[in-house]
Amino acid sequence: MSQIGSVDAMWTWKLSTLPEETGTVVIRIYSNGTPTQTSIEGIAPRETPQFLLENADRNVHLLLPANSGYVVQSDFLERRMVDCPDVTKVQSFVSPGQQIKGCTAETYQSMSFSDLLSRSYGAIAASTSATINDELVKRLSFNWLSPNPIPRKRLALVGAGSLPKVHGYALAAASLNIALVVFDEASHWMSSDAYAHLREEFVPFDTTVDANMASRITVALKEYQREKQLDGIISVEEHLHTIIAHAATQLGFSTSPPESVGLAQNKFKTRQLDTNIFCRLVRSPADLEKVLAEEGSKLPYPLIVKPSKGWSSEGVWKVANEKELREKVPLLWRESFTSWHGHDVVIETYVEGPEVDANMILVNGEIVFFEVNDDFPCAGDSEDNESDTRVANFVETSNMLPSALPPFEQESLRKRLHELALAAGFRNAVLHIEAKLRNSSCRYVKDPSTDGLVELQLQTPATTTTHPKDVFLLEINPRAPGWQEVEATARTYGVSYWSISLLNALADKDRILSLSKPFVGGAQYDMQLLYVPAQKGGVYNFGDICTTVLRSDPQESGQTQQLGAHVVRCANLMEDGEEVLDPRTGQVFGNFIAFFLIVSRISRMEAMLIGREIEKRVREHTNGF
Incomplete structure (x- = not known):
């Protein structure tokens, strides 16, 4: 008492x-x-x-x-x-x-x-x-x-990327008693004294990606260790992950097998984990002609065309016929694409069904945290792109936490994706997995009661998703999700992929197990991760759009709170004077104007309605940019 x-x-x-x-x-x-x-x-x-x-x-x-x-x-x-x-x-x-x-x-x-x-x-x-x-x-x-002391550890961060990418890792590292030593180009922004609080030391390093990079990293880190101990290595740069895994192996640091990381970063090789659709790899116009000659009228349109080693939905298109196939594939062999993604192009069946982001933390091969988020349809998913005002690509627009899929379908995802992660060779890892559910009991429909807002709804009569082939793996990413989604999960469930990723690089399994436990009862609210991508190319000159949109928030009739009260985090992703490529080129990296994390403790639909209003205002204040 x-x-x-x-x-x-x-x-x-x-x-x-x-x-x-x-x-x-x-x-x-x-x-x-x-x-x-x-x-x-x-x-x-x-x-x-x-x-x-x-x-x-x-x-x-x-x-x-x-x-x-x-x-x-x-x-x-x-x-x-x-x-x-x-x-x-x-x-x-x-x-x-x-x-x-x-x-x-x-x-x-x-x-x-x-x-x-x-x-x-x-x-x-x-x-x-x-x-x-x-x-x-x-x-x-x-x-x-x-129960055990937590000594100070030191991680090498090779390839620090942008401030939004690395800031969360730096804050997590400080709170975990981990020092970061940054290895990057001498001109990198992290070399400035203004950012000294984010790292212990900055070491100039040539980050040119070539066949010798893993060896150069190994030599540089061994040289550094003559003076100070390093306990692991990480990178926030997507294109360096396989190289970092090789360097970590050579240095005796904790890492997933380089072969597993390399497989996951190659979409064609990943597809071989579960070959249940039409899938071909083409590297040249001659390869494309060979596929057309051999398959001809048997090609199961619509098809997806994408770089085998791509990311951020760059160069991903849905094609409905041979004419579109001949048009889109050669676009991926432009130098602007091959310099980043190489020449390998995947042509595969377009799979119908709800798409999800499934994030997984593995310790000794067992799942210690798993979440399923609904990845809403992109313009490229539309069956009638002519009537869609958005550019028909696969840039993300909206992600909802937690998923509205029924529990038995989420369990099917958990079980099958775990099997595939293990088959790829992952045992201790943070994985960002994208997948679709064929024969799902749910589908995306326009809700007439909300003026056509698209939502995931149960079909009548309901079907069941229990067969392993109903879980269609799109890709495994051997990393945490993008920093916006990391922030969304940390707020919704209390689990930080920044913290877990750092501890994974140190093989600190005890602390991973502690910090992978979500809030009792799961998600604390419904959250929409709203991305607002550019709809056209040009020069961005609209200032701080987040502040503009939220300050122009008049009290709506019948609402008790302003929209901004539901936004727990937002950020501008473009600066004035920034040149933006036309998204119709397929080059969509850096295509987002802003993002918003929108929450509701009342309903998922409330969060989505607020998100729609926010996007509408962004479009109004940017003249439809």
């Missing part, structure tokens, strides 16, 4: 116990007056009293450890309390790898107020206390303490 006890004339408090799996005792703080700097000076480390001072008009809850151990990630509290209803401020009071000592509720009950403050590992301020304990149980029921 919790009690209220007077501490002094200024403070009283109430203790609450939570379930054992949270490792937490909660102290609700009450102020009996207006606290001042003088009234709280000297009673605990500076951060805790300052939190009380700054949040005196709120409901403040101190969190104390019930167990002893080492903190697995210093900002775990902020990460797990993200977007928690009614919470206005969250702050951790621990450092990376810090050892803390827990006490029983009875011991805490007998302590002085200053002792309680000095022992807290974090604090929360909220507008109401009604649901805080319930939320803490949902969010903190995982092993956030390790």
Whole structure:
């Protein structure tokens, strides 16, 4: 039974116990007056009293450890309390790898107020206390303490990419007691002192992709290790993953087999894991003519044409006949494509059915976290591209978390994709898998009650998806999903692929197991990951479109909240003066104007309706760019 006890004339408090799996005792703080700097000076480390001072008009809850151990990630509290209803401020009071000592509720009950403050590992301020304990149980029921010390480790980051790509990794690394040493071109933005806080050291390195790159990496890292130890290697650059796997193998670092990574990055080789459709590889006009001569009228149109080693939906087209096939394939042999994706082009059957993103974390071959997200149809999926105002390509437009597919179909996806991941040779990995469901019980339809909004709906009569061939693998990516989707999953489920990817490079399986546990009950809300791609080429000159759209948010009739209240994260992906290629060329890398993470605790449909309105406003403010 919790009690209220007077501490002094200024403070009283109430203790609450939570379930054992949270490792937490909660102290609700009450102020009996207006606290001042003088009234709280000297009673605990500076951060805790300052939190009380700054949040005196709120409901403040101190969190104390019930167990002893080492903190697995210093900002775990902020990460797990993200977007928690009614919470206005969250702050951790621990450092990376810090050892803390827990006490029983009875011991805490007998302590002085200053002792309680000095022992807290974090604090929360909220507008109401009604649901805080319930939320803490949902969010903190995982092993956030390790029984073993967490020594500082050092990772080599070869190919740091852009700031949006690397920023999440850098923040996660700092909180995990991991130092990043960046190896990249001397002119790379990470070499600037302005970004020194994101890495321990910058080492100039020639990142030219050639047959000797893996050896160059190995030599450079061995040279570095004469002075300082390195414990692993990673890259955020897609085209370097196979090379990095080879270098890691040579250096004795943790990695998936280079053969597995190489297979996953080759869509034709990946297709051989499950050969149940028409699929051909062509490398030249002569190869294309041979396929046409041998297959002729037997070709199962519509077909998909795509680079075998492509990414970001570049050069992916659906063709309906031989004329379109002859038109699209040669476009992929332009130098602008082959310089990045090579000459190998895949021609395969277009498969009907809902498409999903399935993200998987493997430890010792077992799935420790798995999520299915609905990847909404692209313009290229349309059967009537003439009536679609969007360019008929396969650039993503909308992703919904969690999936609306029935549980038995999600289980079919989990089982079959796990089998295919193991067949590809993955045992310890973060995998971003794209797949379709043939014979699904659901299909995308326009909902007349929402003025034609497309949604995934159960068919009547319902079918079942249980046969392995109903799960059609599109591709396995031996990496985390794109940074926007990483952010979406971290907020929706409390699991960060940035953190897991870093720990995987160190083979730190214990911490992976701890941090792969989602919120109790699963997703905390419905989320739409809305991408707004450019519809035409030209020069972007529309400024900060996110701010423009959300500031121009008039109160809609009948709405109690503005649209911006549902946007938990957004970012502009184009800058003024940026030249954008016409997406009809198939070169669509960097084609997105902006993205928005839109949430609803009421319904999936509400999030989608808000997303449609936001996209409409982006189009209006960019003159349909």
